[in-house]
Amino acid sequence: MSTPIPASGDPSGSMAAHGSRLDPHLARYAARTHGMTASEIRALFSVASRPEVVSLAGGMPNIAALPMDVVAATVAEMLSKRGHVALQYGSGQGDPILREQICEIVGLQGVHPHPDDVVVTVGSQMALDLVTRIFCDPGDVILAEAPSYVGALGVFRAYQVDVEHVAMDEHGLMPEALREALAMLAKQGRAPKFLYTIPSFHNPAGVSQPAERRAEILQICQNAGVLVIEDDPYGLLGFDGQIPQAMRAQDADGVIYLGSFSKTFAAGIRVGWAVAPHGVREKLTLAAEAAVLCPPAYSQLTISTYLSTQPWMDQVKAFREVYRERRDATLESLEQHMPEGTSWTKPDGGFYVWLTLPPGMDATAMLPRAITARVAYVPGTAFYMNGEGRRSIRLSYCFPEPDRIREGVRRLAGVLEEELELIATFGTAIGAPGTHGAGAPETTAPGPEVM
Numbered sequence: 001m002s003t004p005i006p007a008s009g010d011p012s013g014s015m016a017a018h019g020s021r022l023d024p025h026l027a028r029y030a031a032r033t034h035g036m037t038a039s040e041i042r043a044l045f046s047v048a049s050r051p052e053v054v055s056l057a058g059g060m061p062n063i064a065a066l067p068m069d070v071v072a073a074t075v076a077e078m079l080s081k082r083g084h085v086a087l088q089y090g091s092g093q094g095d096p097i098l099r100e101q102i103c104e105i106v107g108l109q110g111v112h113p114h115p116d117d118v119v120v121t122v123g124s125q126m127a128l129d130l131v132t133r134i135f136c137d138p139g140d141v142i143l144a145e146a147p148s149y150v151g152a153l154g155v156f157r158a159y160q161v162d163v164e165h166v167a168m169d170e171h172g173l174m175p176e177a178l179r180e181a182l183a184m185l186a187k188q189g190r191a192p193k194f195l196y197t198i199p200s201f202h203n204p205a206g207v208s209q210p211a212e213r214r215a216e217i218l219q220i221c222q223n224a225g226v227l228v229i230e231d232d233p234y235g236l237l238g239f240d241g242q243i244p245q246a247m248r249a250q251d252a253d254g255v256i257y258l259g260s261f262s263k264t265f266a267a268g269i270r271v272g273w274a275v276a277p278h279g280v281r282e283k284l285t286l287a288a289e290a291a292v293l294c295p296p297a298y299s300q301l302t303i304s305t306y307l308s309t310q311p312w313m314d315q316v317k318a319f320r321e322v323y324r325e326r327r328d329a330t331l332e333s334l335e336q337h338m339p340e341g342t343s344w345t346k347p348d349g350g351f352y353v354w355l356t357l358p359p360g361m362d363a364t365a366m367l368p369r370a371i372t373a374r375v376a377y378v379p380g381t382a383f384y385m386n387g388e389g390r391r392s393i394r395l396s397y398c399f400p401e402p403d404r405i406r407e408g409v410r411r412l413a414g415v416l417e418e419e420l421e422l423i424a425t426f427g428t429a430i431g432a433p434g435t436h437g438a439g440a441p442e443t444t445a446p447g448p449e450v451m
């Protein structure tokens with residue numbers, strides 16, 4: 001494993017002042033880059049992408065389920081009818097027709113904005129970046145679930161924001177834990193800039209907040225004057241076909257809603273959006289223009305043409321089936337193979353299952369041994385800012401074929417059995433061949449392949 005190079009300002013790193021042979025610009029970097037270091041698991045994922053390894057690590061949508069002839073025809077039609085617009089700069093807020101179509105889509109979740117309230121972004125990842133940029137100064141604190149989306153944590157880290165994690169149970173973020181976190185911050189004289197939450201088909205936890213819980217969380221936030229950022233890329237991907245009502249449906253002023261076409265059409269198109277109260281929308285647009293001038297017109301018009309010419313909801317239903325089949329394969333094989341003491345969530349939609357390992361196990365230390373056994377996962381530590389999560393694993397079932405998933409879970413169960421034997425014999429699995437030890441908490445970025 002390579003050791004991260006200390007960034008400039010590192011009090012212990014004399015290299016910081018002078019640069020290094022690897023990076024002569026080391027001393028020049030802004031303080032905000034200090035948290036931007038690649039994690040050790042990033043290196044392991046280059047090995048995990050080998051064909052013999054079953055990767056249950058990456059959250060890549062299953063693009064094979066999208067008919068490419070339909071996409072090709074859509075692009076051809078878009079270019080012939082609106083090519084001169086698609087290949088030009090556009091509005092910083094996004095294409096007006098697409099914003100109207102987005103209003104229809106979010107209407108399925110009880111959200112009824114005006115198209116003026118919508119800002120189109122480069123994936124919802126950019127919306128997360130913009131929201132953090134306009135609300136947070138370095139040292140500010142925000143609240144986020146424990147665990148939380150790794151890409152959001154990367155943004156918070158980049159803006160030097162402190163994250164206070166709020167515990168979850170099988171129904172998502174716990175209202176009582178939220179009250180406690182708010183009280184604890186109040187005692188310290190700190191007010192969180194916002195609560196970041198993924199209420200539907202959570203990444204990585206695979207759980208959803210029932211309607212009553214959403215209402216309770218909103219009530220707590222309203223009472224405390226806390227803005228809510230609702231991140232919802234999986235809302236249409238519920239396996240029972242029910243579409244959960246968004247939190248934003250209950251509170252248009254106190255919630256910024258983030259959506260995406262990455263999971264319902266294609267991630268490579270990089271189109272997402274934010275629905276925001278009027279003043280916030282204004283600031284988001286200005287921040288977006290500073291970052292990218294305008295979201296790519298080509299992508300926006302492609303998705304807009306697709307929505308107006310194709311039965312896009314049928315494709316969403318096809319995606320749901322693809323993911324439901326894979327969820328079933330995952331849960332069945334976990335039930336069949338996992339050793340006693342292991343537990344996991346039972347997702348009703350989305351891409352992920354969250355595993356809790358038996359006491360004494362360390363998912364980060366175990367990863368090299370799992371990869372040697374030709375199965376990859378993301379250790380829980382990637383989803384916390386504070387080094388927690390060592391006994392947890394995220395499994396993504398979205399991409400591999402069901403038979404590969406079964407084989408991957410079988411291999412993983414074998415690794416767990418061996419770990420348990422080591423623990424039974426030596427009292428710990430740390431120190432076994434291939435272990436790199438349970439040292440400092442893992443709080444660095446694992447890379448886009450694990451999103």
Ligand SMILES: Cc1ncc(COP(=O)(O)O)c(C=O)c1O
Pocket residue numbers: 059122123124125126149151198203231232233259260261262267271272451
């Ligand atoms: C919870 C969550 N938010 C945001 C994103 C980013 O998605 P996009 O492709 O729209 O940028 C992801 C991607 O996996 C995600 O899981």
